[in-house]
Amino acid sequence: MRMTLRTLRALIASALLLCGLPALAVEVTWSDTVTVDAQNAGWGRLARLPDGRWLAVTTHYPGRDTTTLQLSVSNDNARTWKPLSRVSEPHRKLDNGELFVLPDGRVLLGMRSLIDGKSYRLNVYASEDQGRSWSFLSTITRNETPAGRKDRGVWEPVFTLLDDGTLSVVYADETRADEQPSYNQVVSQQLSKDGGRTWSPAATIAHQPGGGLLRPGMPVMTHRPGGGYLMVLETCGEDPQCPVSYKTSPDGRTWAEGLGTPLADQRCGPHVMATSSGTLFVTSCYNEVSWSQDKGTTWHTVTPPAWPLGFKHSWPAVVEFGPGQIGVINVVDGTVKIRFGTYRTP
Template sequence: MSPLRATATSRGRRPALVALVCVLVAAVLGAVAVAAFHALSGPESGPSGKEPVPGKSSDGSGNEGGSEGGDADGGEAVTEREPLQQGTGLYPRAIRLRHSGAANGHVLASTVTFRGADGLGAIHESTDDGRTFRRVGDVADPAAADGKGQCCGTLYELPRRIGDMPPGTLLWAASTGQDEDDGRRMSVRVFKSTDVGRSWSYLSTVATARGEGGGAGLWEPEFSLDAHGRLVCHYSDETDPAHSQKLVAARTSDGRNWTGHHATVASVPEPDRPGMAVVRRLPDGTFFMVYEICAPSGKYRCVVHYRTSEDGWDWGDPAGLGTRPETADGHYFAHTPNLAWAPEAGNPEGKLLLIGQAAHTRDGRRVPGERREMWTNSDGGKGPWQEKKAPVPVRSTKLDHCPNYSPSLLPSADGRRVLEIATDYDGGVCRPYRAMGPT
């Protein structure tokens, strides 16, 4: 988690003040009414073996259920930014369904929001490729109720059977418990839906902090499948006294029992804080992870890095910090990265789309106009990245928990367009906005 809620040595330990402000704003504005539920789940489909890779999935789409590909009509239309929802909406995520029968092609988006003092995962659906959305469900976790706190939700569609869960099962996970009055006991909890996001039930807990390290946190869950078809959850862990924060991965073969918890990025200097991992699988089977590494001070505070893995589980020496993506003129991203893969005509590798909260020049200055910037790379992340205009203009220049904080990218099937959801201030409210533009 970026140091936008606290100091670098305590960052990620989200201040109760921020959560209280969000709760009060949501209480004033009220929750958006939930649209009428209707069942759209389709028949089981998908493989029972390894995770599909782009261009090689069982349905021919090349999607694994993350921010990858989908619209059939292509085109390069640009749309104006519009709010995804009324009121507070944090940490947006977007996926396009590929394993959900009659709902295939629908776009689902999620945010962390509040109803009074209760944290919620708001689920929105688009049946027209992201042009319009309606709210269709809520993830209501009792562990996030009554002001206990919730952060950093993620949304994922299973591309294959995991335990008794068929392909198309939706998963939602978040960090909960950061604001408990009787001592922080944060956990990463997973919920599932079998009716395209209309209803949700508790599935499992990936990890629980149990107050180690004086109320240390567990943040920013992210799902992927490893090369053997096991479900992996990546998250940021503050519970190791030797590390202010490190990245950890755990895996499961049934969705309920999580094992093998191990560090994937753990910097040797104790104050360093690797966090906010996002993982995508490339057409050649390589797994690509982006993340930030924050430090107490210096030019590269919270700079974005990446590393790769052959199997999505073993990421090499955790002390290796990875590679810093840069443009040809030395620009780099800092804070809250997100990543997507898109096909590219004539290039079997496709291209990666990268975005972060703030872009900086070689000498550490903020890039003018950078709040509408994303990058692409057509060589598997190697070499310089190309600067492009991001679809959503973010008008606030603040560096805190709201403007452009962990935006989400969802490319079209032909890779020519991308849907972006990014947060920005509307008065004192942090709202998610959506727009579409060329890649």
């Protein structure tokens, strides 16, 4: 049987851990920084288009009762950017833009859309021309009767394509707060068999056992190297910096009870990504970067971080741009930027 390089690395790391020795380190060297959107922008997320270009979504804040999503495109592996299109809904605040490219090349744009205290929706738009134009596709879930409450919303949708072709979306969900027992916030998941046109009923996949004031949320899923899935989430309520934990699933649908395993050096708004080489990277509003080479069982902190900002609601995300190349997209002083880095595995 031929042994792959990834398998060999995993065996070496496992042997070192069994011997009580630390796993060999992943080294990251941070380099250049580019600006994606400088126009009073926030919340940046990226996706690689079928033709190899990169698409970015950011949030714009024109004022009053509307916020919009700006789409920008890069032809040179994310080094320079230009505006491409925009999505807006009259008198509604759009944010938490999430891009996903389906196997057939269609691009999905998920978002939260709200009127404060009146209407909360997670909407999906689709593009058949790689982001130049968008059409409404579906509403994943909604709350149209929040009774004036600003804490009965749905937030931060993130897509993952499961191994059987099912499209998953996970999100923060406040709509169970009026139940008995009451769950201040939970992580919910819905599934689509038709590329996001229709969605299954919501399933709760992370909650405070027995109910209470804890607020698990801001979930992000990725494929776990070697099979299965890993999800990171924050839990607010007791600690204002919202500790981060992770959960694993064999199939992306079946999740253990509870809030998961704590992840050190990460706080608030986590984001996780698995590289093509099998290394997992996590970042968060603590603005540290962590890596794992054993499918997320153990984590180590990169020194120095990509963005030495300390704890700040900058909503970073980590992205792979090529073999051995990653970047962290972040909100810095009202602009959305990327800092690139190269990583080397032992």
